[in-house]
Structure formats: C-alpha cells, structure tokens
Amino acid sequence: MKFTTAASLLAVSPLADATKPLVSSEKLQKLITEDGLMENLEKLNEIAYANGGNRAFGLPGYAASVDFIYEEISKLEGFKTWKQDFPANFTQTLAAEVTVxxxxxxxxxxxxxxxxxEEGVTAELVHAPEGTAACDVANYEGIDVKDKIVLVERGLCPDQTTFAGKVKPAAKAGAAVxxxxxxxxxxxxxxxxSAQSPDYVPTxxxxxxxxxxxxxxxxxxxxIEAFAKVIQTIETRITQNVFAETKGGxxxxxVMLGAHLDSVQAGPGINDDGSxxxxxxxxxxxxxxxxxxxKVRFGWWGAEExxxxxxxxxxxxxxxxxxxxLLAYLNFDMxxxxxxxxxxxTGEKKGPGGPPGSDVIEDLFRxxxxxKDIEVTPAGLTGGTDYVAFLEVLKKPVGGLFTGTGLEQDACYHQACDNITNPVPDTIYKNAQAAAxxxxKLAIDGVELLPKIPSNSTVGSIKRVRDDASLHFHDVLSGVEGKPCDHDIV
Known part of the structure; x- marks a missing residue:
C-alpha cells in the first residue's frame, strides 16, 4: 500500500518526467512535422465524408472526431486523459426558403x-429603416410592418450585434418574418x-x-409579395470536450492550449477548426x-460553432x-x-486587448x-471563439493564432469546400512551430513571465461579448472586411 501511494505521488510530481531532457523551443519545434499535421487533417477529412460531410456537434461526425482525438492522446506517454460531458442545444434546419x-x-x-x-408565410415585403436606424424600434414609427415580411440589411448595431440587433426591433414592431x-x-x-428568445420571429x-x-x-x-418558410428543430443533446494533461509539471x-473540435453542418471544417x-x-x-x-493541459472543445x-x-x-x-490560455482556431x-x-494594434499578461504572450509569438522573417497581422480579442470565457470570466492572460476568414484568406470558410484541399501545409506548419x-517558453518560465490572477467573483457568470453569432469571430479579426463576430455569448 505504501508503495502504491508513493508511486501515485510521483506520478503527479513536477519531477515525474525528470529523466527526460528539459524542453526548449528548438527541441520542441524539431518534433513538429508538416506530415504529422496533415495526416491528422486527412483523418478528420475522412471522418467527415464518412458521416454526411461534416463533423458538427450532435451528429455522428463529431462523435467520430472525439473518438479519434481520444485514441491519439491515449497513446501519449506521461499524460492523463479524460472527456467531459455537457448539454448543448442542437439545431438542424429542415426548411429555409425565401421566394419572390x-x-x-x-x-x-x-x-x-x-x-x-409548415405552410410558411406569404405577406407583403417591407424594407426596414436603413443602417443602424433598424436597430431601434422607435425608428419603425410610421412604417407598417405588422404581419408583414421585413427586409433588412445586415450590419453592426450599437449593442455590437449584427443579426439579433436587427431582428428584435422588427419583431417588436409586429413583423411576421x-x-x-x-x-x-x-x-x-x-x-x-446564439440562443432561443421570445424576442425573435422567424428569420x-x-x-x-x-x-x-x-x-x-x-x-x-x-x-412586392414574398413567401418565407423557416423550419428548424431545436433540442438538447449531450456532447463532449476532450482533455490531455501532463502528469509532470x-x-x-x-498552461492551457485549446482548439474547437467541431465543424459547422455545412462542411468538414478542415481549416475551421481541424487545423x-x-x-x-x-x-x-x-x-x-x-x-x-x-503543468500543461490541452483541450478540444465541443459545440463551439x-x-x-x-x-x-x-x-x-x-x-x-x-x-x-490556471496561469494562461492559448487558443488556435483556423x-x-x-x-x-x-x-x-495590448489592444494597441487591433483592440480591445486582454488581461495583464496577454501582452507577454503576444510578444512571444511576435x-x-x-x-523567421514572417510578417504578422494583428488580430483583435473581440470575442467569438473559445478564449472568451477565459478572458471575460476568469480574467486570465490569453493569446493565440488565427489566419483569417476574409475571401482572400479562406474562400471556403463555413462551406463544403473546407475539406482537405483547403489547408496550406506550410502555413499550418509555421503556426504549429510558433505554438511550440x-x-x-511558458512551460519553463511562465511563472516569471506572467502575472498570477486568482479566482474572483466573476467566475460562474459569462457576460455577453456579442449576442448575435452571425458569421464567426474571425470576421472581426481579419481586419479585411470589418465584419462583426460570430459565436457571440449571451
């Protein structure tokens, strides 16, 4: 019994892997290979096409993706692995039609x-107030939209939403669709x-x-008379996060690194976020x-999309x-x-910035x-991907990498063509080396480099960063098209 206890203590001791060489940037980078990165993407691509063309949460492709990652990390020496079940609202569109x-x-x-x-809605088409005026129900005064179909242009509202901010005023004014x-x-x-609400009408x-x-x-x-039909099923399904953590350290x-494992239903999600x-x-x-x-922890998130x-x-x-x-969180999404x-x-280049220490992480990447003589594009911490809870709730230092969703960066974003032909092998390789x-650096000198931010009263309540998940967080960060973010938090 004493031997078992001693062995257990050793397994979680910082010295548990002392027989191995101390990690360094050069040594770790040498073990990152383009072939290894692409082989993982090929496997995820195979999983998607074997399961209806996607790896979306609540569908077989995601379950198979979880199995693949868990099988791979279970082979790692000196790691403990586990899964975390959680409930999420699953949605699937059964019908979507607008006809004129x-x-x-x-x-x-x-x-x-x-x-x-099921019959849909046939009604007169009416245009909403233009621009940000459509974000306020007061501006519908004098416009008869009751029981009609309201046409409105997508755009950023003062509350930082791009869909919900346009839907709620129209619904309040009496729009049918x-x-x-x-x-x-x-x-x-x-x-x-982002979430169901009685303030919405079919959209x-x-x-x-x-x-x-x-x-x-x-x-x-x-x-103009228009026809609109939207049928969507919404139900709670249980899904999983996957984790691997070093026994040593x-x-x-x-130090935690994370990436989301799910795709959208429209495609395999090999760049977003198989990469x-x-x-x-x-x-x-x-x-x-x-x-x-x-200690280092890796997390693969479910239901990010x-x-x-x-x-x-x-x-x-x-x-x-x-x-x-928890000292810091690094996110890698696309x-x-x-x-x-x-x-x-820092928020000085593409604000807003992150909590103290986020600037240090940025500097390490830069x-x-x-x-390597690689030009860097600043990406704003504007919300919409998995660092949000670590930043907004825990106030932990955050950082990471992102390659953009503008048409120039990824014309296959959230589409069926985001398959194995989409990634650029050299790009993911260079980013993986940067992550290494x-x-x-953090696995050795993190305590000296970063401030330690303890738990506080913010834990347990995520404040809204955005409340209409329109495109994806990446659209804001791209700096190319200035689009508002997607995965917004309510």
Whole structure:
C-alpha cells in the first residue's frame, strides 16, 4: 500500500518526467512535422465524408472526431486523459426558403430562429429603416410592418450585434418574418442568434445581390409579395470536450492550449477548426518527450460553432483551486491558410486587448515570427471563439493564432469546400512551430513571465461579448472586411 501511494505521488510530481531532457523551443519545434499535421487533417477529412460531410456537434461526425482525438492522446506517454460531458442545444434546419415572383433565393435559416408554420408565410415585403436606424424600434414609427415580411440589411448595431440587433426591433414592431440580406458579397452558409428568445420571429438570411435588388424595387414604390418558410428543430443533446494533461509539471501553475473540435453542418471544417485541432495534438505529441516546470493541459472543445458551449461549460464548472492554478490560455482556431495573425494582447494594434499578461504572450509569438522573417497581422480579442470565457470570466492572460476568414484568406470558410484541399501545409506548419515556441517558453518560465490572477467573483457568470453569432469571430479579426463576430455569448 505504501508503495502504491508513493508511486501515485510521483506520478503527479513536477519531477515525474525528470529523466527526460528539459524542453526548449528548438527541441520542441524539431518534433513538429508538416506530415504529422496533415495526416491528422486527412483523418478528420475522412471522418467527415464518412458521416454526411461534416463533423458538427450532435451528429455522428463529431462523435467520430472525439473518438479519434481520444485514441491519439491515449497513446501519449506521461499524460492523463479524460472527456467531459455537457448539454448543448442542437439545431438542424429542415426548411429555409425565401421566394419572390417565383424566384427562390439561396436561403440560410439562422440558428435558434423560431419556425414558421409548415405552410410558411406569404405577406407583403417591407424594407426596414436603413443602417443602424433598424436597430431601434422607435425608428419603425410610421412604417407598417405588422404581419408583414421585413427586409433588412445586415450590419453592426450599437449593442455590437449584427443579426439579433436587427431582428428584435422588427419583431417588436409586429413583423411576421425577418429576412436579412448580407452586407457584402460573401455567401454565408451559417449564422446564429446564439440562443432561443421570445424576442425573435422567424428569420432567414439571403445574399447581398437579391437583397439589394429587392430594396431597389421597394424604393421605387413597387408593392412586392414574398413567401418565407423557416423550419428548424431545436433540442438538447449531450456532447463532449476532450482533455490531455501532463502528469509532470507544477500543478499550481497550468498552461492551457485549446482548439474547437467541431465543424459547422455545412462542411468538414478542415481549416475551421481541424487545423487548430491538429496543431495542439502535434504539440502534445512532441511535448511528451520532454520535462518541463509547469503543468500543461490541452483541450478540444465541443459545440463551439453553437456558441462556444463547450469552453463556457468547462470554465463555469471549474473549482476555485482549479481557477487559481490556471496561469494562461492559448487558443488556435483556423491556422492553416491566410495571414499569420497574432492576437493583440495590448489592444494597441487591433483592440480591445486582454488581461495583464496577454501582452507577454503576444510578444512571444511576435518574436518568433520576426526571427523567421514572417510578417504578422494583428488580430483583435473581440470575442467569438473559445478564449472568451477565459478572458471575460476568469480574467486570465490569453493569446493565440488565427489566419483569417476574409475571401482572400479562406474562400471556403463555413462551406463544403473546407475539406482537405483547403489547408496550406506550410502555413499550418509555421503556426504549429510558433505554438511550440511559445509553449516551451511558458512551460519553463511562465511563472516569471506572467502575472498570477486568482479566482474572483466573476467566475460562474459569462457576460455577453456579442449576442448575435452571425458569421464567426474571425470576421472581426481579419481586419479585411470589418465584419462583426460570430459565436457571440449571451
């Protein structure tokens, strides 16, 4: 019995891996290979196509992705692994149609929209107030929208929403249905209201071109009858986060890396976010060969595309001592094509910034890329991906990498073509090396480099960063098209 106890203590001691060489940036980077990164993506691609073309939460492709990651991390030496069950609202669109004059437009039903009747709604089409005026119900005075279909352009409202901020005023004014047309040429395949609400009416999204054409006809005084139908099923399903944590390292100081494991229902999600999934997996595989002063934890999040549900659940269920022990969080969501984006920890380049210490993480990434003669694009910590709960609730230092979602960066964003042909192998390789550099630095010198931020009264209540998950957080960060974020928090 005494031997078992001693062995157990050794297993969690910082000296448990003392026989291994101490990790360094150069050594860790050498074990990161382009082939290894791409092999993971090929496996995720195979999983998607074997399961209806996606790896979305609540569907077989995600369950298979969980199995794949768990099988891989279970092979790691010196790690403990586990899964975390949590509930999330699963949505699936059964019908989405907007038709005018026998022309049916490409239509997307926003996630968490109420449904119309099975027969749909046929009614007069009316344009909402223009611009931010559509964000305030007071501006509907003098516009008869009762029981009608309201056409409104997507755009950022003062409350920092791009969908919900346009839907709620129209609904309050009496609209039967809201049809939002996109504010740029991107052909969106998904958008979300983040959560169900009695303040919404059935809402559909159409492309910019038909939206502008309809507006022009209405502006010319034409009376238009439109048909809209939106049917969506919403139910609670149990899904999982996956974790791997080093047995060695100081348990009072934990560095965490994360990436979301799910895709949207529209495609395989190989860049978004198979790339981040692969990046942290390869870093975990490399780290097993070294000793390090701090404990390192890797997390693969579920239901990110449904509103950061997995990471939010994880943060809200941490114990006080677990919060106190967490030193920093690094996030990797879309890292295989586009620019080399580093989250702006100071907020001086692409604000807002992060909690104290976020600037240090940014500097570590920037120094690495500078040494490699790679130009860095600043990415704002504007919300919409899995660092949000760590930043907003725990006030922990955050950082990470991101390669953009503008058409120039990823024309297949949230689409069926985000498959194995989408990633740029050299891009994910260079980002994985950058992650290895920062990981090695923090795993050795993290206590000296970063402030220790203890648990406080903010734990357990996530404040809204955005409340309409329109495109994806990446659209704000790209700095190319200035789009508002997607996975917004309510």
């Amino acid at each position: 004059d026998d022309e049916t437009f490409r239509t997307v039903a926003l996630t968490y929209t109420p449904s119309t009747s 809201v049809v939002i047309y996109n504010s740029d040429e991107a052909k969106l395949t998904a958008g979300t209201l 559909a999204l159409i492309d910019q071109e038909p939206g502008k054409a309809l507006k022009a006809r209405l502006d010319a005084g034409e009376k 100081d348990e009072k100081n934990v 981040g999934t692969s990046l942290i997996l390869e870093n975990a595989k490399a780290l097993q060969h070294f000793s390090h002063k701090l 449904n509103g950061l549900v997995g990471s939010r659940y994880y943060v809200n269920n941490l114990k006080k001592n677990e919060v106190d022990n 890292v295989s094509r586009g620019f080399f984006g580093v989250f702006d920890g 120094e690495h890329f500078k040494a 550099h920062v990981l090695s």
